[in-house]
Amino acid sequence: MTTTADPALSLAHGEVRLRGVRKVFGARDTKVTVLQDMDLDVAPGEFLAVVGGSGCGKSTLLSLVAGLTEPTSGTVEVGGKVSLMFQEATLLPWLTAAKNVELALHLQGVGKPERRDRARHLLGRVRLGRYADKRPHELSGGMRQRVALARVIAQDAAVVCMDEPLGALDALTRDQMHDLVEDVWLESRFTVLFVTHNVREAVRLADRAILMGGRPGRVIHEQPNAMPRPRVMDSPSVATRAGALTQSLKEEVSSHDQSDYFVI
Amino acid sequence: MTSPTTSSSERPGRSLEPIDAPEPSAKRHRDLLRTFGAPVIAVVIFVTAWQVLVASGWRPDYLLPGPAAVFERLGAIFVDPEFWPALARTLSRAVIGFAVAVVVGTAIGLAAAGSKLLRASIGSLITGLQTMPSVVWFPLAILLLGLGEQAIAMVVVLGAAPSIANGVLSGVDQLPPAYFRLGRVLGARGTRLYRHIVIPGALPAYVAGLNQGWAFAWRSLMAGELLVVIPGASGLGNRLAFSQEFGDATGLLAHMIVILVIGMIVDRLFSAWSLGIRRARGLAADR
Numbered sequence: 001m002t003t004t005a006d007p008a009l010s011l012a013h014g015e016v017r018l019r020g021v022r023k024v025f026g027a028r029d030t031k032v033t034v035l036q037d038m039d040l041d042v043a044p045g046e047f048l049a050v051v052g053g054s055g056c057g058k059s060t061l062l063s064l065v066a067g068l069t070e071p072t073s074g075t076v077e078v079g080g081k082v083s084l085m086f087q088e089a090t091l092l093p094w095l096t097a098a099k100n101v102e103l104a105l106h107l108q109g110v111g112k113p114e115r116r117d118r119a120r121h122l123l124g125r126v127r128l129g130r131y132a133d134k135r136p137h138e139l140s141g142g143m144r145q146r147v148a149l150a151r152v153i154a155q156d157a158a159v160v161c162m163d164e165p166l167g168a169l170d171a172l173t174r175d176q177m178h179d180l181v182e183d184v185w186l187e188s189r190f191t192v193l194f195v196t197h198n199v200r201e202a203v204r205l206a207d208r209a210i211l212m213g214g215r216p217g218r219v220i221h222e223q224p225n226a227m228p229r230p231r232v233m234d235s236p237s238v239a240t241r242a243g244a245l246t247q248s249l250k251e252e253v254s255s256h257d258q259s260d261y262f263v264i
Numbered sequence: 265m266t267s268p269t270t271s272s273s274e275r276p277g278r279s280l281e282p283i284d285a286p287e288p289s290a291k292r293h294r295d296l297l298r299t300f301g302a303p304v305i306a307v308v309i310f311v312t313a314w315q316v317l318v319a320s321g322w323r324p325d326y327l328l329p330g331p332a333a334v335f336e337r338l339g340a341i342f343v344d345p346e347f348w349p350a351l352a353r354t355l356s357r358a359v360i361g362f363a364v365a366v367v368v369g370t371a372i373g374l375a376a377a378g379s380k381l382l383r384a385s386i387g388s389l390i391t392g393l394q395t396m397p398s399v400v401w402f403p404l405a406i407l408l409l410g411l412g413e414q415a416i417a418m419v420v421v422l423g424a425a426p427s428i429a430n431g432v433l434s435g436v437d438q439l440p441p442a443y444f445r446l447g448r449v450l451g452a453r454g455t456r457l458y459r460h461i462v463i464p465g466a467l468p469a470y471v472a473g474l475n476q477g478w479a480f481a482w483r484s485l486m487a488g489e490l491l492v493v494i495p496g497a498s499g500l501g502n503r504l505a506f507s508q509e510f511g512d513a514t515g516l517l518a519h520m521i522v523i524l525v526i527g528m529i530v531d532r533l534f535s536a537w538s539l540g541i542r543r544a545r546g547l548a549a550d551r
Binding site: 084086092093095103131138139142155170172173179183 | 278280281282283284285286440442443445446448449450451452456460461464465467541544545546547
């Protein structure tokens with residue numbers, strides 16, 4: 001039941017638009033509606049945080065935007081190429097950091113000498129220049145995510161979907177990665193859909209946070225955030241905003257009796 | 265949708281350099297010793313047990329000679345002008361048969377891995393063939409191709425190819441689903457997905473399959489050389505058979521040692537290759 005988009009409403013580069021999206025998984029008897037009546041507009045270059053508990057359809061939302069899965073009904077439109085970053089860096093273990101980045105360039109048809117230089121340059125941008133020839137197992141979790149970030153930049157995508165990319169990192173490394181992700185985003189200006197269940201992280205990074213409720217997943221709350229950057233994770237202003245979001249989350253929790261929210 | 269900003273790297277007191285870089289690990293130099301030293305220990309245990317058996321007087325000397333006599337005979341074999349051509353013939357049969365098996369097994373494995381229908385239909389057949397002793401093929405091979413090189417080659421290939429195909433299949437089956445997702449995100453489809461992600465990802469299991477395939481090829485070849493005698497073109501297996509026919513127990517055991525050592529050397533080479541691959545990927549155990 002996917003309806004075709006009205007060609008008159010063409011999208012800008014980096015724009016994301018969802019209209020009446022419904023996503024159902026499973027066969028007849030075991031059908032689960034993961035997303036229902038999902039409308040979403042993301043502006044070009046916007047950093048959008050998607051906050052919600054497990055099973056609220058956050059990851060499904062990203063898969064839809066990335067084109068890894070099709071909506072059951074409704075439309076998903078994206079202006080330009082989409083790249084994805086996962087919680088695990090999924091670097092190929094037989095390739096060095098540089099070769100992992102080069103592969104993304106190679107698959108876009110970039111010639112050999114050029115992709116070599118560009119991969120080195122990109123690793124420099126994520127401060128891994130000295131580790132270009134290391135293999136993934138010789139790097140820490142945070143460093144692997146840096147390589148994944150360099151690979152994302154290499155793909156030159158209009159929209160980058162990040163599925164809890166920093167969820168497995170320790171607090172210090174995570175703080176530092178916030179700076180780095182923000183830095184890269186400010187320079188490249190791709191649109192970001194950043195899934196997290198850490199409310200403070202959402203306030204730290206995003207121009208806007210949407211709160212998703214589960215069963216079925218839909219947007220239940222929105223919080224624009226025009227606080228000046230850079231923001232500090234532990235500052236009172238971030239804490240206040242995070243508190244407001246947390247309150248909304250708690251209301252959602254009590255109405256659905258979900259207990260797996262990560263409220264910090 | 266943008267807020268007033270400065271690039272965080274320009275801010276004083278902040279560094280984006282990684283703070284969680286792992287300590288460099290100490291290099292290990294025991295690899296050579298472990299790869300080639302372990303078989304030496306095995307040989308020592310084997311020779312000792314053999315000597316004990318001989319000393320027990322279970323069988324007379326002319327039927328079960330001791331290690332000293334057999335090693336002395338080995339020295340004599342190495343200067344026998346007929347030994348080296350026989351060794352060369354056996355090795356070339358093994359290498360050619362194995363090479364054909366690699367091509368056939370890899371092609372079948374890749375084809376089966378790439379298609380669900382083929383995977384379901386051929387997969388169980390491959391496993392079945394793998395469990396079947398390859399000697400079973402000999403009567404048919406001799407019937408079809410006559411008592412000659414081709415019959416031996418056919419059985420060597422049939423012995424080795426299923427293991428190699430199975431190595432490809434298990435390598436592809438063991439690939440984490442995340443690799444396929446990554447392939448889609450990076451835009452690698454079809455042959456490019458195979459070239460950049462599936463084949464290198466399946467390499468460790470493939471090498472294990474090659475190793476096992478070699479072991480089966482070597483066994484099949486020895487069985488073949490015991491059964492198929494080609495006049496003027498005898499190999500190690502034939503010399504083994506002659507030794508038995510002439511009641512030359514010392515020569516028999518000496519040739520068995522040659523066959524054992526060749527098998528072990530090749531196995532060690534495969535192990536070293538496999539260890540190198542796993543170490544490069546951080547999959548090898550530290551100790």
